[in-house]
Amino acid sequence: MSALGGLYDDIVGDVDAVFLFSPSASLFDEFATNEEAPPVVVVSPENAVGADRYVELPLEFEDVRDRIRFGLEGGIEREYVDEGAIVACATKLFDDTVDTVVRVNTSEFVRSGVYGLFTDSRADPSVIRAVLEVVIELGKKGQKGKPVGALFVVGDAGKVMNKSRSLSYNPFEKSHVHVGDPIVNVMLKEFSRLDGAFVISDSGKIVSAYRYLEPGAEGVDIPKGLGTRHMAAAAISRDTNAISIVLSESDGLVRAFAGGEIVLELDPEDY
Numbered sequence: 001m002s003a004l005g006g007l008y009d010d011i012v013g014d015v016d017a018v019f020l021f022s023p024s025a026s027l028f029d030e031f032a033t034n035e036e037a038p039p040v041v042v043v044s045p046e047n048a049v050g051a052d053r054y055v056e057l058p059l060e061f062e063d064v065r066d067r068i069r070f071g072l073e074g075g076i077e078r079e080y081v082d083e084g085a086i087v088a089c090a091t092k093l094f095d096d097t098v099d100t101v102v103r104v105n106t107s108e109f110v111r112s113g114v115y116g117l118f119t120d121s122r123a124d125p126s127v128i129r130a131v132l133e134v135v136i137e138l139g140k141k142g143q144k145g146k147p148v149g150a151l152f153v154v155g156d157a158g159k160v161m162n163k164s165r166s167l168s169y170n171p172f173e174k175s176h177v178h179v180g181d182p183i184v185n186v187m188l189k190e191f192s193r194l195d196g197a198f199v200i201s202d203s204g205k206i207v208s209a210y211r212y213l214e215p216g217a218e219g220v221d222i223p224k225g226l227g228t229r230h231m232a233a234a235a236i237s238r239d240t241n242a243i244s245i246v247l248s249e250s251d252g253l254v255r256a257f258a259g260g261e262i263v264l265e266l267d268p269e270d271y
């Protein structure tokens with residue numbers, strides 16, 4: 001056997017399952033029709049291949065590590081594989097088709113909670129995705145070219161409102177606008193220049209802007225160097241069933257918090 005073949009066998013040998021990330025129909029069929037192939041889990045934005053074991057990818061994670069993490073956390077959560085399984089993940093890296101296979105021992109893999117960000121939250125996954133999209137766009141463009149910070153608290157809005165107070169009149173008071181509406185994206189970007197947080201309901205209705213969050217922050221632990229906006233975001237996600245998505249004005253990164261923990265960090269420039 002060639003050295004390369006041996007290396008390949010080390011990577012794919014004795015795996016409990018194969019995770020195919022956005023596979024073509026022909027790649028999926030090769031596994032689905034081969035009785036000797038290990039069980040297959042498909043991870044993609046849509047289940048175009050009709051896989052039985054399927055994890056919906058809510059966002060095209062540019063960082064392959066995040067993408068794999070999301071798929072594996074989803075696969076474990078949905079009980080397609082046991083915690084501790086050894087899996088091969090086939091995904092794209094440089095190319096637009098699958099060009100990479102990664103072996104992961106899930107017992108050594110640290111769960112970040114990124115799957116739970118979309119599924120454990122009370123808010124609809126599509127709402128969380130829509131907010132992430134706005135925040136990523138805001139991070140890319142800034143406000144008239146200047147870096148801008150923003151904080152969105154998504155889900156469990158009644159409780160979030162109880163744990164916050166108003167900094168200014170609420171421009172969304174009598175409106176029935178939802179994240180994802182094109183006009184709303186323009187409004188959100190405009191209002192994000194001002195202080196405080198946006199509060200979004202489970203179904204995506206924008207409940208308020210300019211909220212000063214006052215959650216109990218005792219014992220909340222966030223990475224050093226992040227300031228009060230991130231602290232408030234982490235703490236409200238622990239104090240309520242909301243998740244928070246923050247765009248940092250100082251380093252330009254987008255971070256998401258759930259259950260008081262940071263579960264995702266991404267650079268808008270990669271999207």
Ligand SMILES: Nc1ncnc2c1ncn2[C@@H]1O[C@H](COP(=O)(O)OP(=O)(O)OP(=O)(O)O)[C@@H](O)[C@H]1O
Nearest residue numbers: 149195196197212213227228229230232248249250
């Ligand atoms: N409790 C809070 N609720 C809502 N908004 C807050 C809260 N605390 C801070 N902010 C907002 O965060 C802004 C930035 O504060 P600060 O610089 O301390 O945060 P940060 O975590 O360093 O964020 P950035 O990385 O964007 O600078 C404030 O101007 C304010 O608009």
Ligand SMILES: [Mn+2]
Nearest residue numbers: 227228249250
């Ligand atoms: Mn700051």
